[in-house]
Amino acid sequence: MDKEKIIQKIVSPKGADDQHELLSWANNSTENKREYIRYKNLWAILQRGEEMPKQHVESDFKAVKARINSSSKRMLFMPALRYAAVFVVALFTGLLAHHLFLNIDISMNVVEVPKGNRTSISLPDGTQVWLSNGSKLTYPETFRGKSRDVELMGEAYFTVTHNADKPFFVKLGSHRVKVLGTEFSVLAYPNDSIIQVDLASGKVQLEVNTSTHGKSYYRSVALNPLQSLALNKLTGKLRRSRIPNNFYTYWQEGNYTFLDESFESLAQKIDRIYGVQLIFEDERIKQRTFSGAFNVDDNIYTIMEVFKSASQKPFSYRVEGKTIRIKSIN
Amino acid sequence: MDALTNELIELLNQKNKAAFEVVFGAYYPRLVYFAAEYVSHEEAKGLVQDAFVAFWEKNPALQNNSQLQSYLYTSVKNNCLMRLRREQSQKKYINEAEYRMQNQLYVSALTEMDTSALTFQEIELIIQKTMEELPPRCREVFVESRFNGKKNHEVAKALNISEKAVEAQITKALKTFRITLKDYLPLVAYLFLSR
Numbered sequence: 118m119d120k121e122k123i124i125q126k127i128v129s130p131k132g133a134d135d136q137h138e139l140l141s142w143a144n145n146s147t148e149n150k151r152e153y154i155r156y157k158n159l160w161a162i163l164q165r166g167e168e169m170p171k172q173h174v175e176s177d178f179k180a181v182k183a184r185i186n187s188s189s190k191r192m193l194f195m196p197a198l199r200y201a202a203v204f205v206v207a208l209f210t211g212l213l214a215h216h217l218f219l220n221i222d223i224s225m226n227v228v229e230v231p232k233g234n235r236t237s238i239s240l241p242d243g244t245q246v247w248l249s250n251g252s253k254l255t256y257p258e259t260f261r262g263k264s265r266d267v268e269l270m271g272e273a274y275f276t277v278t279h280n281a282d283k284p285f286f287v288k289l290g291s292h293r294v295k296v297l298g299t300e301f302s303v304l305a306y307p308n309d310s311i312i313q314v315d316l317a318s319g320k321v322q323l324e325v326n327t328s329t330h331g332k333s334y335y336r337s338v339a340l341n342p343l344q345s346l347a348l349n350k351l352t353g354k355l356r357r358s359r360i361p362n363n364f365y366t367y368w369q370e371g372n373y374t375f376l377d378e379s380f381e382s383l384a385q386k387i388d389r390i391y392g393v394q395l396i397f398e399d400e401r402i403k404q405r406t407f408s409g410a411f412n413v414d415d416n417i418y419t420i421m422e423v424f425k426s427a428s429q430k431p432f433s434y435r436v437e438g439k440t441i442r443i444k445s446i447n
Numbered sequence: 448m449d450a451l452t453n454e455l456i457e458l459l460n461q462k463n464k465a466a467f468e469v470v471f472g473a474y475y476p477r478l479v480y481f482a483a484e485y486v487s488h489e490e491a492k493g494l495v496q497d498a499f500v501a502f503w504e505k506n507p508a509l510q511n512n513s514q515l516q517s518y519l520y521t522s523v524k525n526n527c528l529m530r531l532r533r534e535q536s537q538k539k540y541i542n543e544a545e546y547r548m549q550n551q552l553y554v555s556a557l558t559e560m561d562t563s564a565l566t567f568q569e570i571e572l573i574i575q576k577t578m579e580e581l582p583p584r585c586r587e588v589f590v591e592s593r594f595n596g597k598k599n600h601e602v603a604k605a606l607n608i609s610e611k612a613v614e615a616q617i618t619k620a621l622k623t624f625r626i627t628l629k630d631y632l633p634l635v636a637y638l639f640l641s642r
Contacts, residue, residue: 133545140548154556161484162520162560166476177496178471184500412505416521418564419507419514436565 118142127156224258230271232392235371235413240267243278244285247368250389250413251306272389274302274368277319291326292348295337302368306389313347315360316340323348325355363410374410380424380443383407391417398444402432417441451512459515462506470515471499478523485527485553494530498522517564528557581620588616 118139126139143153230236232251239245241259248254252271260266260283268288277285279298287294289305289312299319305312314323323346324335338355340346347356363374373390375383381403384395390413397403405428411420421434421441431446451473458466475495482491501522509515531554535547578586591602592613599617603610 136549137545140545140552143552144548150552150555153552154559157484157556158560161481162566164477164480164484166478166480169476169479174472174475177475177492178468181471181496181499181503184496185503412507416507416514416518416563418517419509422510423508436563 123153124156124160127153127160225255226258227253227255229253232389240265242280242283242285245276247274249273251392269303269305271306272302272304274300276300290350291333292350293324293326293335294321295324296321301340302364310351311347311349313345314340315345315364316342317360317364318342323355325353327353371413372410373413376408377406378408379403380405380407383424387417387420391420392439393417394440396440396442398442402430402443402445405430451515453511456509456511456515460506460508462503467503474516474519475499478519481520482523482527485557486530490530491527494526495523497526511564513564513568516567517562520562520567524557524560524562528554531557577623581623585616585619585623588613589620592617 123139123142126135130136130139139153143150228236228238228248230248230250230252235247235249237245237247238254240256242265244265246254246267249272252269252273254267254269254273256267263283265280265283265285266288267286270289275285275287275296277296277298277300281297285296285298287296287303289303290307292312294301294303294314297320299321300317301319301321302315302317303313304315312323314321319342320339322337322339324337325348326333327336328334338346343360345358345360347358348354349356362376363372367373373386380395380397384397384403388394407424407428409423411423418436425432425434433444433446435442435444451470455466455469459470478495478498479488479491482494485491486494498519502519507518509518531550535550535554578589581589587606588602588608591597591605592599597605599610599613602613606613
């Protein structure tokens with residue numbers, strides 16, 4: 118198909134046959150697909166919508182206004198999450214979950230959230246989970262057996278339904294968290310050296326997998342409400358502290374606040390939240406620390422401008438697709 | 448282009464309702480038609496409204512029109528993607544090969560779409576620059592026709608010239624755009640000539 122014809126079909130498709138022809142042409146080769154996507158996207162972006170009657174714009178604005186006014190009574194957690202763009206893959210694979218479920222073949226659900234997104238999930242027992250930024254949660258279709266077991270890679274906030282007879286376990290690689298009905302968050306990315314558990318209310322214990330003389334067992338460390346516990350996976354050291362100040366704003370409003378945090382460490386968070394990699398062109402700038410806040414729904418460009426204005430020493434940045442190069446200016 | 452002024456953006460940052468209404472008026476129609484390229488028109492309206500509600504509630508700090516545009520298009524894009532992917536995971540569509548093919552294609556298209564502020568800055572800049580290069584009369588005709596949405600005979604009447612002259616000026620303008628827009632041209636030409 119030549120250029121003119123493709124464009125013609127994108128701009129004013131004539132019936133299903135036309136659309137079919139275009140789609141199969143696009144699927145024919147990666148080059149066709151690329152060309153099709155380029156025109157399709159450009160056409161979409163260049164839309165002016167002048168065809169829309171004024172009355173429609175007005176009545177739709179009224180609808181939006183009504184929603185804005187009514188949402189002041191919104192529930193906790195809802196605002197940040199309801200509109201978050203979320204990619205959820207619910208895979209009903211008959212995973213054989215040896216390690217978790219004692220050789221019982223149970224159908225497992227896997228929910229994955231890509232970088233820059235969050236979602237909430239209701240588990241079969243009524244437990245609520247808010248899953249965030251490139252995280253993955255695996256849980257069974259039904260909780261059989263003596264305990265409720267889920268597996269987490271990444272970051273999540275749990276409101277666990279109380280059931281003393283059936284403890285709730287969150288498996289984090291070789292370690293796990295034991296829960297008895299409570300609200301807490303877990304930070305456990307496989308590539309991080311740290312696992313962190315923040316307890317809002319209730320009771321949980323972190324169970325650290327320890328091995329001596331070839332035998333492995335769990336060493337339990339209990340948390341009190343408003344406490345934060347961090348395990349260094351490499352050294353096995355535990356550090357106890359107060360729950361971070363930004364805990365509630367982060368989970369409820371999506372605001373990430375930071376105090377004297379290094380650019381390097383912030384870059385890691387930005388990668389998780391926005392899927393954008395920051396590359397530092399010199400070492401010094403990595404160590405620079407920042408205090409401030411951003412919202413996970415802000416776009417990366419806004420964030421970079423925030424950093425630029427917050428930085429005492431000027432730096433410049435260059436966007437190249439999914440990476441941003443940062444260079445200090447002297 | 449018809450960019451919103453920084454003063455308006457400033458008011459918007461202060462959660463001014465009137466400013467919000469201006470933004471809605473300026474961007475709602477084009478966002479709906481944007482989204483309708485990937486989902487149905489009815490769905491598009493709902494998704495864009497969702498984006499505006501979220502926009503008001505988030506009240507993101509913006510510095511200029513390009514950032515505003517980028518923010519809105521990114522939200523709508525994400526809402527469309529969410530809708531398409533949800534449909535993908537619903538079984539009832541699995542046997543409809545045609546629908547699936549289209550859905551998948553749209554998902555890749557939207558995933559690849561760059562809605563950063565830079566994109567909008569670039570498009571705005573290109574159009575602005577081209578406008579500056581047009582001879583005064585030609586620009587006048589073009590603005591009336593393209594940006595103020597007047598029909599050729601209306602432009603002719605407003606500027607007190609013949610309809611033929613209007614057509615000639617538009618052709619001239621498009622020729623200039625042909626050079627600056629290169630890749631974009633075929634689509635831009637459709638947009639400009641479709642009225």
